[in-house]
Amino acid sequence: MKNILFLMLLLFTSFVFAVDILLETPAAPGTTGWTNNEQTNAGVYGYVHGMWGSELPYVERTFATSGQTSITISFRYWAVDSWDNETGYLNFNGSQLWAKAVSTYNAPSGWDTYSGTFPNPWGGYKRYADVSVTTAFTGTSFTLRFGATINEAENNESWGFSNLSISNNVVPEPATLFIFCIALSLLALGKYKK
Ligand SMILES: [Ca+2]
Ligand SMILES: [Ca+2]
Numbered sequence: 001m002k003n004i005l006f007l008m009l010l011l012f013t014s015f016v017f018a019v020d021i022l023l024e025t026p027a028a029p030g031t032t033g034w035t036n037n038e039q040t041n042a043g044v045y046g047y048v049h050g051m052w053g054s055e056l057p058y059v060e061r062t063f064a065t066s067g068q069t070s071i072t073i074s075f076r077y078w079a080v081d082s083w084d085n086e087t088g089y090l091n092f093n094g095s096q097l098w099a100k101a102v103s104t105y106n107a108p109s110g111w112d113t114y115s116g117t118f119p120n121p122w123g124g125y126k127r128y129a130d131v132s133v134t135t136a137f138t139g140t141s142f143t144l145r146f147g148a149t150i151n152e153a154e155n156n157e158s159w160g161f162s163n164l165s166i167s168n169n170v171v172p173e174p175a176t177l178f179i180f181c182i183a184l185s186l187l188a189l190g191k192y193k194k
């Protein structure tokens, strides 16, 4: 009996629900609601938010959420063509959550590179990074800003993002866990008595 209780406590204290706020895949057009909703159909790869040159340094969107302890954001960030000492980034409520720079304009420069068809008008590297970041957050709305510090037009260097998913991670409240444990203990007790 003590073993069962211990097991249940262990199970419930490690329990975290992940609830999708947004779930996109490249196979379908991404959702709108950004400060700029341009999307590109890259063909076999699928849909990308962007691509943008220096004419659009960032896009923002605000999401509603509740009851969570943290938020997880996963995406592919694209840094295409002749970026030269410039940085792609994601801000969460004004704070930088992720950033990655390209130091050498005509090299992968520490990024993964895509070999399939993808818009690269300058004919340079199709760099990307698959990113997943989690940040503690208990509020009810947050604003994401995807951006790039590039300073030339889209035919020279460009940025975008794809495959975006956002989830909030909900840990059940201790009071709820306690009631669960009591209820299950009573059930288990009843079963063992027979
Ligand atoms: Ca464009
Ligand atoms: Ca350049």
Ligand SMILES: [Ca+2]
Binding pocket: 082, 083, 084, 086, 150, 151, 152, 157
């Ligand atoms: Ca540049």
